[in-house]
Amino acid sequence: MNGDIPASPEIAGDGLADGPGISGGAQRGRPRSQEADRAILTATVELLADRGLAAMSIEEVAARAGVGKTTIYRRWPSKGLLALDAFVASFREQQPLPDTGTLRDDLLAALGAWVRAVTQTPMGPMLTGLIAEAQHDPELRGAWRDRVIEPLRGQHRIMLERAVGPVLDIGCGVGRHVVALRRRGVRAVGVEISAVAATIARERGAEVIQASAFEHPTTSEWKTILLLDGNIGIGGDATRLLRRSAALLVPGGGVLVELEAPASAPRAQRVRLEGARVTSTWMPWHFVGYEEIDQLASSAGFDVVGRWQADDRWFAQLRLGEMACRPPG
Secondary structure: OOOOOOOOOOOOOOOOOOOOOOOOOOOOOOOOOHHHHHHHHHHHHHHHHHHOOOOOOHHHHHHHHOOOHHHHHHHOOOHHHHHHHHHHHHHHHOOOOOOOOOHHHHHHHHHHHHHHHHHHOOHHHHHHHHHHHHOOOHHHHHHHHHHHHHHHHHHHHHHHOOOOOOEEEEOOOOOHHHHHHHHOOOOEEEEEOOHHHHHHHHHOOOOEEEOOOOOOOOOOOEEEEEEOOOHHHEOOOHHHHHHHHHHHEEEEEEEEEEEEOOOOOOEEEEEOOEOOOOEOOOEEEEEOEHHHHHHHHHHOOEEEEEEEEEOOEEEEEEEEOOOOOOOOO
8 A cells, every 4th residue: 555545454454643633642731631632533523424524614623522723723733634633533443453363364354344444434535535635735645644654654664674685575466565665775576476466566666477486486586585464375385485485595585474473373274365356266375373483484494583573463584594405496
């Protein structure tokens, strides 16, 4: 997702930052009333759903919330900023963090909740109104970027900062990591077996090889390989994919890998991707638990040199050992 509209849950999670109406930071003057804040935000959401942002007025919000206009203006200097905070607070309530026990099911649950929110609830029209207002309101546009887009991007920034180019993104999908890295001046190429996803990625400016990662590329020039979004499971055998990655890396190269949450049972099974119009064929997949990565990495000649958590997602950084053999893949 992409700078002008909120990102979908494939990178979102609970990444919306607090705005002035919902933050707990220090304030000047008298202590703010949480009850007044809630009343104002609730009234704003109701009016946005009933009338839309263009027709809503601060006077109507004040009357419905039972507060004075000055109370609102002390907190929010413009109607657009008030609407943004009300949208973010209400949207959060409809986006609980899923905890299904697996990364794939968590992502599918989050995606379903996001789609339902913008297509079956007043959140959709509210979002449309905010985007329209932001086109001619620089202050709102800046707040949207700072409070919504940047926090969402920040979830992945810690990973991308560890990626030393050239980077190969295995199973790149629609190319969001490739595009983000290229914007940072890092040479990045994706490998994607799906023709549809590869086409979308190229349209977004990503360089993509449409092929199986076990067949292409054929050069060992990469300093970093990405196995994010559970892509260490491609092919149903994580050890085989890690050995293939070792064959593609330069000496001392590394892999950034996303894992299942701690205490998740590792398992191999067949999965398929289901969309509104297209359903993939069944594919073997290996769900790799957080505690499992040490043994798998070692079997492929890697050392685990870093681990971290970003919200409810878990990652590890692997480094190709100096004495590692370089299997043919």
